[in-house]
Amino acid sequence: MTDRRARVAIIGAGFGGLGMAIALRRAGDDDFVILEKGDDVGGCWRENSYPGAACDVPSHLYSFSFEPKFDWSRRYAPQAEIFAYLRHCADKYGLRPHIRFGTEVRAADFDATEGRWRITTGGGEVISARALVSACGQLSRPALPRLDGLETFGGVTFHSARWNHDYELTGKRVAVVGTGASAVQFVPEIVPRVAQLSLFQRSAPYVIPKPDRVYGAISRALLGRVPGLLALSRGRVYARNEARGLALLQFPSLLRLYVTLFRRHLARNISDPRLRARLTPDYPMGCKRILISNDYYPALAQPHVEVVTEEIERVVPRGIVTRDGRTRAVDAIIFGTGFTATQFLAPMAVRGLGGRLLDEAWRAGAEAYLGMTVSGFPNLFLLYGPNTNLGHNSIVYMLESQIAYVMQCLQALDAQELRYLDVRADVQHSFNEALQEQLERSVWASGCTSWYQTADGKQTNNWPGFTFTYRRRTRRPDFNAFAKVSARAGTVSVR
Secondary structure (H helix, E strand, O other): OOOEEEEEEEEOOOHHHHHHHHHHHHOOOOOEEEEOOOOOOOOHHHHOOOOOOEOOOOOOOOOOOOOOOOOOOEOOOEHHHHHHHHHHHHHHOOOHHHEEOOOOEEEEEEEOOOOEEEEEEOOOOEEEEEEEEEOOOOOOOEOOOOOOOHHHOOOEEEEHHHOOOOOOOOOOEEEEEOOOHHHHHHHHHHOOOOOEEEEEOOOOOOEEOOOOOEOOHHHHHHHHHOOOHHHHHHHHHHHHHHHHHHHHHOOHHHHHHHHHHHHHHHHHHOOOHHHHHHOOOOOOOOOOOOEEOOOHHHHHOOOOEEEEOOOEEEEEOOEEEEOOOOEEEOOEEEEOOOEOHHHOOOOOEEEOHHHOEHHHHOOOOOOOEOOOEOOOOOOEEEOOOOOOEOOOOOHHHHHHHHHHHHHHHHHHHHHOOEEEEEEOHHHHHHHHHHHHHHHHOOHHHOOOOOOOEOOOOOEOOEOOOOHHHHHHHHOOOOHHHEEEEEOOOOEEOOO
16 A cells, blocks of 8 residues: 655655755655655764764865855854754755655665555555655764674763763763774864773774864855855865865875875874874775864873774673773773765665565675666666765765756656666666776775775775766766666667
8 A cells, every 4th residue: 555656755864865855846846755764854964963073075065056055154064054054955945844754764666567666664654656766875874893792881882973962971981982084073072071081993094184264254244245256165175176086086196295294293293102103004095084183183192092903802891801801991982983884775675676676786785877876776866876975075066966867867757758767787787897997996995994895895985086077977867878668668779
């Protein structure tokens, strides 16, 4: 039994889901529903409310091009402002009546006869949609390490993306597991409050200075009143960030400049040579995400902070035991261990043509044509899907490229009276074969393990090119890349 029918069902109400919904509304299409598991919009910017949470892309570029914001408080916007911006977008464009909050998608099955997706929610509701757009993102499910004895711990544990704001850290002995982007932001915020902090580091990140600053009242007023000034700022930031891609994508030797910047930053803030050695990465710069912070290293130099590089052996009721046999007593364990970024639509059970599971299709690692469509899963579109993450620029720019592409595909379903569009397997294979070859020559394949790749080493997350290249390739869909099934007849030949 179907409880609701819609032309388009969107999963997630973060940047991607809201942007997709706004595009539909601006095109005069109100026949859509947004399925959001949380209690508000915002996606990762709702979830990640830990102390110090902020964006590492300059704020003027981290917004929709059609809804620019001139009054950011600083160059790198804090979480609360980005969350407020997304709520503003949902309200301004009248999206809330279309959103089902507290609704988690459990399964989605494609009916080839009708050319519709049947989406089952956690509450047992079934929604039928002509097209399904996944806007879950790559950073939506926290990754927790498997630590022996964790269930015996008598203190408090939580992940940075599920920050326990009710727990008072003041005067507590705290263990932080993980040294990724989140930890680099929240560790400096909690160090002044805790009695002792043990930072368990598996591999040291490259951290360079953060060129942050507050935007004063005069600056904000000029940006709001002088025509074109905000657009100029956005363009300048975009061009500067895109230029950084030269080092990551084509000329790795340019990263030497950033290595020098890192070493100076580390030496300036860490005087202890032993600690400095622990904080020096043992892999090429750029292989993992390069982080920015002005207060991370000063925080680690404090006398009540210890950087632990020994591997965790087990957790005991009152602390953590490392491989060297030492036990560190702690009251709380905070995991800054990132997300299950390579799993994409998990744990949803998505079945396409012939009932094939998407998990089965992606057994060797997720892949999609242009990061958006998967052969055998018609009328399914992924925003921020496989190989569309960036190491140098704003993901919002990529999302807008994808949304425009999906809109044209949706329009083609109507204009050509199609039951569905299904990207051809040979097209998807050729695209991803070339993509992987390109990625093998990138800095991300220079010898480290990261969230950019699966356990088997397949790089499933990053786009190995410039964002303007991606926009050019997605400006207009090549419908010859798809098998097209008419609403009245069989498959249309596309070769």
